[in-house]
Amino acid sequence: MSGHTPPRLRLGVNIDHVATIRNARGGEHPDPVRAAQIVAAVGGDGITAHLREDRRHIRDEDIARIQAATNLPLNFEMAATEEMVEIALRHRPHAACIVPERREERTTEGGLDAAGQHNRLAPVIARLNDAGIRVSLFIAPEPRQIEAAIRLGAPVVELHTGEYAHAAGEQVTVELKRLTDMAALAAKNGIEPHAGHGLTYDNVQPVAAIPHLAELNIGHFLIGEAVFVGLESAVRRMRELMDAAR
Ligand code: PXP
Numbered sequence: 001m002s003g004h005t006p007p008r009l010r011l012g013v014n015i016d017h018v019a020t021i022r023n024a025r026g027g028e029h030p031d032p033v034r035a036a037q038i039v040a041a042v043g044g045d046g047i048t049a050h051l052r053e054d055r056r057h058i059r060d061e062d063i064a065r066i067q068a069a070t071n072l073p074l075n076f077e078m079a080a081t082e083e084m085v086e087i088a089l090r091h092r093p094h095a096a097c098i099v100p101e102r103r104e105e106r107t108t109e110g111g112l113d114a115a116g117q118h119n120r121l122a123p124v125i126a127r128l129n130d131a132g133i134r135v136s137l138f139i140a141p142e143p144r145q146i147e148a149a150i151r152l153g154a155p156v157v158e159l160h161t162g163e164y165a166h167a168a169g170e171q172v173t174v175e176l177k178r179l180t181d182m183a184a185l186a187a188k189n190g191i192e193p194h195a196g197h198g199l200t201y202d203n204v205q206p207v208a209a210i211p212h213l214a215e216l217n218i219g220h221f222l223i224g225e226a227v228f229v230g231l232e233s234a235v236r237r238m239r240e241l242m243d244a245a246r
Contacts, residue, residue, distance in 0.1 A: 009208055009242050010045035012075050012196075013235060014219025015066070016057040019049075021223075023057065032062055033069045035223075038231045040070035043239060046094075048196075048217045050077035050108075051087065053101060063091050075136070075217065077108075080117075080124045088133060095134040097158055097217075098124065107220070108197065111140035111160040114148035125152050136194060141175075141182035150189050157186050158194040158217065161207060165198025172206075180210050187212040201225075201241060208245035216242065 018035040022028065036047045047066060049058045058066075067074050073094030078084035079101035088096050098121065100112045114121060114137050121137075128135045136156035139145035140163070149157045159182055164175035183193040195207055196217035208216065218238060225234040 009213060009246060010215040011235070011239055011242060012046035012048045012194075012215055012217040013039045013044045013222060014048040014050070014077075014196075014217055015039070015223070016048075016050050017220055017223040019057040019059070019062060023059075032058065033065050035231055036066050036069045036072065039235055040072050042232045042235045044072065044235055045215070046073045046075055046217075048075040048077060048097070048219065050099065051084065053079060053081070053083075060087065063087070063093075067091065067093065076133075077138075080112075080121055085124055085127055088128060089131050092131060092133060095136055095156065096128050097136040097138055097156075099138040108138065108160075109162070111142075111145060112138050113145075114139050114152060114154075115144045118148060118152065121152055125154060129153065129155075141178040143182070143185065146182055146185050146189070146191070149186070149191055154191065156192045156194060158196055158215075159183065159186075159213075160197050161195050161199055162197040164207065165200070165203055176206050176210075179207060183210050183212040201237060204238065204241050205245035208242040 015032045015035040018030050018032040022030055051058050075095040075097055076088055076093035077097045077099050080098050098112055099108050125135050135154050136158050137149050137154045138158045141159045159179055167175045186193040192214050193212055194215040195213055199218045200221040222234045
């Protein structure tokens, strides 16, 4: 082994789906702000929220409320649109994770094509960087996407773990190797690698064991599990599994 000491793996909790449940009835309950406070109380390292074009979960007014509710850094997931850049510049979250967004998709199904969209992304990243917002690109674990992130000057990439989460049999090992290799390639080039999407108690540990990863962002499973055991217990259990894997 290289003797590389892995950084402490941070856990960012995506609270979007608390807002999804709230929005199902159009009222105020359950409030994602309360979820953020519980995540903070239980030792989570960050809050992630995705303001979608259709506002299907987090809404505009939630952003400032979530920021005010805790001292945790907000990782603001956003499409690379003028509307979202303006919102990010207004709220100045700790980080902005640029994700692809298709209106009909149920969730963020694939990674951002950073390689194919250089000219569209470059000014967006520059404006966010200039405002002191830490830019992250949500990309597939592929060399060409990491190379594009390097050219674009992104300080962070978040590797999409969806393919890994959906893999079966021998494909699991293949996907895990892609994540491991791409985390190493990013780190070697001075980019901090994060990972997320589709992670659960059952599949988180091999990802948490990848030495260069600095952060995992986990949402849907934790909020679903919280229905049964409470958010506090769900986050605690995920944290324990992550720690045990390192
Ligand atoms: N990271 C990013 C960039 C995401 O867009 C999402 C949710 O879509 C997540 C992490 C969390 O994924 P999940 O909800 O499947 O845990």
